[in-house]
Amino acid sequence: xxxxxxxxxxTTGTRRQxxxxxxxxxxxxxxxxTGAVGGVALTASSGPAMAAPSTKRRKMVFIQHxxxxxxxxxxxxxxxxxxxxxxxxxxxxxxxxxADVQISLMDTVINDxxxxxxxxxxxxxxxxxxxxxxxxxxxxVITLNIDATAPHAAHIEMSHYLGAIEIAKAMGDKMGxxxxxxxxNAPPGQTVxxxxxxxxMEGLKRHHPGIKVIADQVADWDRKKAQDVFSTLLAANPxxxxxxxxxxxxxxxxxxxxxTKGIIDKVVIFGNDGEKDALESIExxxxxxxxxxxxxxxxxxxxAVATVLATGGVPATAFAEQGYLLMPYVIATKxxxxxxxxxxxx
Amino acid sequence: xxxTARLPNRELIxxxxxxxxxxxxxxxxxxxxxxxxxxxxxxxHTAILAVGQSLPLLLGGIDLSVGSxxxxxxxxxxxxxxxxxxxxxxxxxxxxxxxxxxxxxxGVLIAKLKLQPFIATLATMAAYRGLTYAISGRQIWPEIxxxxxxxPLIVAFDDYVGHVPYAFFLLLIVFAVVQLLLGxxxxxxxxxxxxxxxxxxxxxxxxxxRAVIISYSIxxxxxxFAALVLVSRMTTSTESLGIGIEMSAIAAAIIxxxxxxxxxxxxxxxxxxxxxxGVVLIGLNLVGIPTYAQPxxxxxxxxxxxxxxxxxxxxxxxxxxxxxxxxx
Numbered sequence: 001x002x003x004x005x006x007x008x009x010x011t012t013g014t015r016r017q018x019x020x021x022x023x024x025x026x027x028x029x030x031x032x033x034t035g036a037v038g039g040v041a042l043t044a045s046s047g048p049a050m051a052a053p054s055t056k057r058r059k060m061v062f063i064q065h066x067x068x069x070x071x072x073x074x075x076x077x078x079x080x081x082x083x084x085x086x087x088x089x090x091x092x093x094x095x096x097x098x099a100d101v102q103i104s105l106m107d108t109v110i111n112d113x114x115x116x117x118x119x120x121x122x123x124x125x126x127x128x129x130x131x132x133x134x135x136x137x138x139x140x141v142i143t144l145n146i147d148a149t150a151p152h153a154a155h156i157e158m159s160h161y162l163g164a165i166e167i168a169k170a171m172g173d174k175m176g177x178x179x180x181x182x183x184x185n186a187p188p189g190q191t192v193x194x195x196x197x198x199x200x201m202e203g204l205k206r207h208h209p210g211i212k213v214i215a216d217q218v219a220d221w222d223r224k225k226a227q228d229v230f231s232t233l234l235a236a237n238p239x240x241x242x243x244x245x246x247x248x249x250x251x252x253x254x255x256x257x258x259x260t261k262g263i264i265d266k267v268v269i270f271g272n273d274g275e276k277d278a279l280e281s282i283e284x285x286x287x288x289x290x291x292x293x294x295x296x297x298x299x300x301x302x303x304a305v306a307t308v309l310a311t312g313g314v315p316a317t318a319f320a321e322q323g324y325l326l327m328p329y330v331i332a333t334k335x336x337x338x339x340x341x342x343x344x345x346x
Numbered sequence: 347x348x349x350t351a352r353l354p355n356r357e358l359i360x361x362x363x364x365x366x367x368x369x370x371x372x373x374x375x376x377x378x379x380x381x382x383x384x385x386x387x388x389x390x391h392t393a394i395l396a397v398g399q400s401l402p403l404l405l406g407g408i409d410l411s412v413g414s415x416x417x418x419x420x421x422x423x424x425x426x427x428x429x430x431x432x433x434x435x436x437x438x439x440x441x442x443x444x445x446x447x448x449x450x451x452x453g454v455l456i457a458k459l460k461l462q463p464f465i466a467t468l469a470t471m472a473a474y475r476g477l478t479y480a481i482s483g484r485q486i487w488p489e490i491x492x493x494x495x496x497x498p499l500i501v502a503f504d505d506y507v508g509h510v511p512y513a514f515f516l517l518l519i520v521f522a523v524v525q526l527l528l529g530x531x532x533x534x535x536x537x538x539x540x541x542x543x544x545x546x547x548x549x550x551x552x553x554x555x556r557a558v559i560i561s562y563s564i565x566x567x568x569x570x571f572a573a574l575v576l577v578s579r580m581t582t583s584t585e586s587l588g589i590g591i592e593m594s595a596i597a598a599a600i601i602x603x604x605x606x607x608x609x610x611x612x613x614x615x616x617x618x619x620x621x622x623x624g625v626v627l628i629g630l631n632l633v634g635i636p637t638y639a640q641p642x643x644x645x646x647x648x649x650x651x652x653x654x655x656x657x658x659x660x661x662x663x664x665x666x667x668x669x670x671x672x673x674x
Contacts, residue, residue, distance in 0.1 A: 094638065099576075099586075111381050125580065188491035
């Protein structure tokens with residue numbers, strides 16, 4: 001019994017894993033003794049029996065770009081699903097915002113013959129040779145949000161292009177179809193940057209041709225850098241009417257500046273992703289909106305894909321083409337934000 | 347005398363071998379030829395940087411700008427190939443010349459303007475990184491950022507002879523040349539003299555400025571080689587290439603027995619130091635140590651090396667005192 005209980009959580013240390021194992025055992029024992037069928041106890045006592053088809057242990061890893069709320073939430077979603085399987089050892093690895101570190105990690109896990117790799121590439125081109133190498137080794141690679149330029153098993157993303165079109169529409173509506181907009185953007189070389197920028201431009205063209213994009217500057221996904229970038233932009237163009245932060249961190253950086261300068265009511269600021277801080281900012285009436293994706297769910301979907309492939313014995317070499325999965329999303333504004341449940345907030 | 351006493355790096359080699367043995371025992375994936383390939387390709391560029399870094403360190407200086415020089419050389423290579431369409435046989439030497447010049451500028455700032463090496467290279471670290479952004483074709487035309495470099499010559503460092511990557515052969519050549527420079531040439535002897543006591547060296551008629559400029563130029567050149575290895579592996583370059591890598595290079599050199607006080611060390615130790623750090627990182631991943639605990643362990647290894655270095659310094663000082671007491 002105790003051997004089959006899943007006690008592996010990617011981000012936690014061995015000691016916590018052991019403790020976690022013990023607490024699950026205690027719960028299972030408690031449930032058995034009292035006959036209670038609580039939610040947690042059900043998972044612990046029925047999980048192993050359900051995982052019976054395969055007792056072979058498999059290792060799966062997630063190589064993140066850098067520590068961030070999005071990748072942390074993905075990892076939680078992944079770990080949640082793997083825990084129930086009982087036969088998957090999951091590990092989170094950090095790319096430290098460096099392509100060369102991610103490449104070295106890819107080499108290591110390919111050599112370790114892991115069953116699947118989840119990858120958020122630091123650069124779409126730089127990681128392509130590693131992705132090819134994994135494919136040659138028969139290991140499915142599932143990219144999250146940032147695609148790699150080499151074909152691989154699957155890419156699961158927050159519907160960047162479609163969402164950005166809707167953001168442009170919502171922003172333009174709030175601006176009355178007139179004015180100047182700036183984009184605070186991700187670094188070049190990541191496909192998500194292109195998809196969101198192109199979607200936003202397309203959305204303006206389609207719905208609000210009267211709005212002009214007067215600047216498009218890089219702030220490396222970072223709140224602090226976005227503050228500096230937006231301050232500079234604002235000094236040169238005091239009449240900026242709208243800001244599109246390509247992620248929430250950068251949009252919130254713009255919110256910080258707008259609040260300090262007392263112009264938060266005059267600038268329509270949109271983010272992207274939908275992290276907890278952004279939703280709270282929308283509720284306070286500061287951030288105008290964002291594209292919300294349930295990132296826990298995105299992690300769970302990715303885990304589902306990989307688990308089915310691995311238990312079904314499907315190698316990367318069996319793919320005729322790269323698979324795609326677009327996540328459902330909500331354009332969260334003051335009007336719609338209440339529809340996002342507490343359990344979906346990350 | 348002091349120099350030859352440290353040459354064998356005996357203790358470091360023991361630690362290195364024991365570390366490898368422990369990971370071989372703990373992880374089945376570690377004791378594979380695939381893993382050997384990964385260690386060699388993954389850390390040859392760090393070892394090349396560590397060899398280059400040893401020269402400034404031997405002078406009692408430091409070169410913090412190597413990561414930024416890598417980015418500059420890498421981006422120049424990217425621009426030359428992707429934007430200007432130049433062939434590999436022009437791109438490669440061009441990037442190396444640029445990296446060497448960037449190193450030479452460090453040397454001139456230190457030798458001629460009498461800036462502290464730490465300050466001078468801290469300034470150029472920021473300046474070269476800024477320059478990288480300024481010349482980045484990726485920033486000017488983001489749509490070309492997702493185009494890979496395909497020139498067979500530029501991407502050749504990612505190829506293997508058997509299980510040994512070309513990048514490792516490059517490291518061997520760089521190591522052999524620099525070790526020869528240090529071991530048998532007047533320049534090498536001068537370097538140790540300057541590192542030991544710069545005023546004494548000057549009084550002996552050694553051209554200190556020239557030695558400083560050459561040393562930092564070689565460090566820059568090594569950064570250029572490291573950049574080309576990474577560009578070759580990534581088939582592109584990024585503005586953030588090499589951020590923080592100076593710390594790995596300096597750590598590898600110090601673990602390799604190069605004294606921060608200058609004048610003591612060789613370049614064999616730094617090579618082993620770089621691969622020790624690599625083996626530890628890969629090993630920790632394979633045995634499943636959480637990712638955020640790893641830098642802590644790397645830090646502890648560095649602390650251990652510095653502590654051991656202090657111990658040796660004290661032991662040497664005691665030996666000299668004892669000798670003086672014996673022959674008054």
